[in-house]
Amino acid sequence: MRAAVLMGIEQFEIKEVPAPDIVHDTDVLIRVGTIGVCGSDVHYYTSGRIGSQIVQFPFIIGHEAAGTVERTGNRVTRVKPGQRIAIDPTVSCGHCDQCKAGRENTCRELRFLGCPRQLEGCLCEHIVLHEKCCFPIQGSMTFEQATLSEPLAIGVYSVERSMLPVNANVAILGVGPIGMSVFHVLRTTNVGSVYVTDKIDDRLTFSKLLKPKWSGNPDRTDVVKEISDIEPLLMDVVYECSGNEEAFGQAVQLLKPGGTFVIVGITEADEVPFPIHELRRKEITIVNIRRQVHCTQKAIDLLARRQVNMDSMATHHFPLEETQKAFDLVANYRDGVMKAIISVD
Secondary structure (H helix, E strand, O other): OEEEEEEEOOEEEEEEOOOOOOOOOOEEEEEEEEEEOOHHHHHHHHHOEEOOEEOOOOEOOOOEEEEEEEEEOOOOOOOOOOOEEEEOOEEOOOOOHHHHOOOHHHOOOOEEEOEOOOEOOOOEOEEEEEHHHEEEOOOOOOHHHHHHHHHHHHHHHHHHHOOOOOOOOEEEEOOOHHHHHHHHHHOOOOOOOEEEEOOOHHHHHHHHHHOOOEEEOOOOOOHHHHHHHHOOOOEEEEEEOOOOHHHHHHHHHHEEEEEEEEEOOOOOOOOOOOOHHHHHHOOOEEEEOOOOOOOHHHHHHHHHOOOOOOHHHEEEEEEHHHHHHHHHHHHOOOOOOOEEEEEOO
């Protein structure tokens, strides 16, 4: 089968590789339709690592995907051949203490699509996954929309974990695909005012589709002062979605006493400093987001019911053969890109 194989830093090659096959009775063979380029994929592309997760080249990355079921194992009941599906890229063991506690996202034996030393990714024609990773989609839903359900599920999970008070004032630091996914979910709740920041003006412009009360670029304005002047009591919740270390300090400054700091973005740094005394005096609650758990179907339902419309998020489209071009675009934030979608067929 064809695959876009990461051969080194910023180096893809389209190669013929062995196709996967069904091994277990619960396996599903999936023909991949579309793949979304995620920020975590870009970390592997530009630096070859996220923390201790270091790529051993060659390697296939990619985890946001949708496709069609081609064959199933003998015990599969969830899907059938010919069915179109969205994909949850997390494969959990189901029997460790974390899985039994309903925390499959922190499974002791977790394997994730496109993650080094776990599973090769979906930038290829076929993948095999456990049936529990397969979520049927309605006939009216496109592969593109189904692919976007993966980042949207992270948005759903982030908002759920934040225990958002009614009419809460919130800030989203970084309105790329994950920040916008959080914003979309917030718009389905009784949220108060939403403030957004980003260092990319195109993203601030894009965020205006969801009508933030205020938006600003931290490279050109003191975002903490600007927001504080408008909301002197400060924010109930801040979602950090950029992965930028400077934003961590801004989040603490923007939060009111008793506020909640939700860390969603992935930073390239191994250590990030905090203003620890302000954090302590305000008694800030810190919530870390590890992907998502039990939110894929919720995200699909939001899209299917059109409570959330993320169609405009897919700003750029590429065939598999132009994977290098797609990643270069996203890595360099060119041409107003929000989400690049790669099509296999």
